[in-house]
Amino acid sequence: MRNEQLADLLRPDSFDTIVGQTHLFGPRGVIRRMVESGRVTNMIFFGPPGTGKTTAAAIIAKMSGMVFRRFNCTSATLAEVKGALAETNNIFGAGGILLYLDEIQYFNRKQQQSLLEYMEDGRVTLIASTTENPHFYIYNAIISRSSLFEFKPVPAGEMPPALSRALKRLNEENNTAVTADEEILTYIASLVRGDVRRGIGLLENAYFAAGGEGASHAITREAVDSFHVKVGNFDTDAHYDLLSCLQKSIRGSDPDATAFYVAKLCAAGDLISLCRRLQVIASEDVGLAYPQAAAITRACCESAMELGFPEAQIPLANAAILLATAPKSNSAYLAVAAARADIDAGLGNTVPTHLQSPLFRGYRYPHDYTYHYVKQQYLPDDLAGKKYYTYGDNKTEQAASAYAATIRREGGKKKE
Numbered sequence: 001m002r003n004e005q006l007a008d009l010l011r012p013d014s015f016d017t018i019v020g021q022t023h024l025f026g027p028r029g030v031i032r033r034m035v036e037s038g039r040v041t042n043m044i045f046f047g048p049p050g051t052g053k054t055t056a057a058a059i060i061a062k063m064s065g066m067v068f069r070r071f072n073c074t075s076a077t078l079a080e081v082k083g084a085l086a087e088t089n090n091i092f093g094a095g096g097i098l099l100y101l102d103e104i105q106y107f108n109r110k111q112q113q114s115l116l117e118y119m120e121d122g123r124v125t126l127i128a129s130t131t132e133n134p135h136f137y138i139y140n141a142i143i144s145r146s147s148l149f150e151f152k153p154v155p156a157g158e159m160p161p162a163l164s165r166a167l168k169r170l171n172e173e174n175n176t177a178v179t180a181d182e183e184i185l186t187y188i189a190s191l192v193r194g195d196v197r198r199g200i201g202l203l204e205n206a207y208f209a210a211g212g213e214g215a216s217h218a219i220t221r222e223a224v225d226s227f228h229v230k231v232g233n234f235d236t237d238a239h240y241d242l243l244s245c246l247q248k249s250i251r252g253s254d255p256d257a258t259a260f261y262v263a264k265l266c267a268a269g270d271l272i273s274l275c276r277r278l279q280v281i282a283s284e285d286v287g288l289a290y291p292q293a294a295a296i297t298r299a300c301c302e303s304a305m306e307l308g309f310p311e312a313q314i315p316l317a318n319a320a321i322l323l324a325t326a327p328k329s330n331s332a333y334l335a336v337a338a339a340r341a342d343i344d345a346g347l348g349n350t351v352p353t354h355l356q357s358p359l360f361r362g363y364r365y366p367h368d369y370t371y372h373y374v375k376q377q378y379l380p381d382d383l384a385g386k387k388y389y390t391y392g393d394n395k396t397e398q399a400a401s402a403y404a405a406t407i408r409r410e411g412g413k414k415k416e
Contacts, residue, residue, distance in 0.1 A: 047151030050195030153194020371411030
């Protein structure tokens with residue numbers, strides 16, 4: 001019996017055998033074209049698990065002829081990484097070392113900073129991967145020296161070739177002739193939300209659970225379902241569909257549909273997902289029309305978590321019906337989304353000097369002026385005057401709009 005995971009044994013050894021990520025490794029994929037032209041630069045791979053980040057790093061190292069050193073930052077120490085970096089001083093690292101750090105978000109700032117010296121003089125080419133947003137977890141100096149590439153969940157229609165290779169390997173290992181038609185392979189792929197590793201694991205379990213007489217039989221849907229995690233009486237995809245239905249019902253101010261979907265989700269027993277979604281709805285869909293909704297929903301969710309089912313259904317029902325019958329506004333959500341679009345377009349990189357350190361002159365303290373207001377520039381120069389927020393047509397935001405008009409009209413005079 002082998003100890004290695006089947007997914008590790010079946011790792012692709014070329015760009016042609018990677019499933020998914022055509023935007024990176026297809027015939028016109030950006031990483032493929034770069035590596036095939038002889039250039040390997042520092043890179044950061046980010047995206048969900050099971051999408052090929054580690055596999056891609058190994059293929060890049062093989063194609064470049066570089067020494068490949070891989071560490072998982074959940075368990076590796078800085079001393080171990082420095083040991084690999086020390087190879088740059090001997091003959092083994094003469095061709096350069098490709099250092100792959102998996103889950104780099106688990107390295108702290110100091111640990112990440114220690115890599116900079118080696119990156120800057122070219123002794124080490126770094127490929128780091130993370131399942132998190134790199135801008136939140138990776139040191140800015142490393143990001144500025146690297147190219148960022150997003151790995152996306154593998155579409156269900158692109159995963160069957162990897163599953164076919166897994167089935168072939170299982171048959172060879174066990175001297176069997178178990179089969180799985182394209183429909184079953186696609187069905188497995190549809191259950192794992194783009195995670196190839198998980199898909200191979202599900203196929204392997206179904207292979208051994210398929211039953212049948214002799215060494216030749218087919219993997220059935222029943223065998224697959226016996227290992228696919230269910231939530232209540234519906235599967236993972238249906239679960240997320242129900243959460244979506246709940247949010248749309250609340251957004252549409254339909255308390256009856258809201259009650260139905262809360263009941264169905266409670267019957268499934270997934271308390272955490274329901275609490276998370278209700279808190280999102282309170283800020284995204286009710287928002288500034290009833291600002292207290294977020295605090296009330298939070299309190300109801302905390303109460304539900306303490307109570308557990310079946311009593312948890314009571315505070316969750318209160319929160320959900322409150323949100324469904326409350327006035328709605330997505331003005332704050334839209335304002336931040338519009339600002340984010342400008343940030344993604346490269347605008348607003350330099351903030352006004354007078355808003356930075358107190359050592360810089362020019363900032364006027366609003367509390368020194370009537371109505372605690374004085375007109376001054378807060379946005380970066382290239383966005384000065386830009387309007388992101390529009391007051392909603394509800395009572396709360398209209399009151400805020402009237403107040404804003406008042407302070408701009410009558411405020412701004414220096415207090416005596």
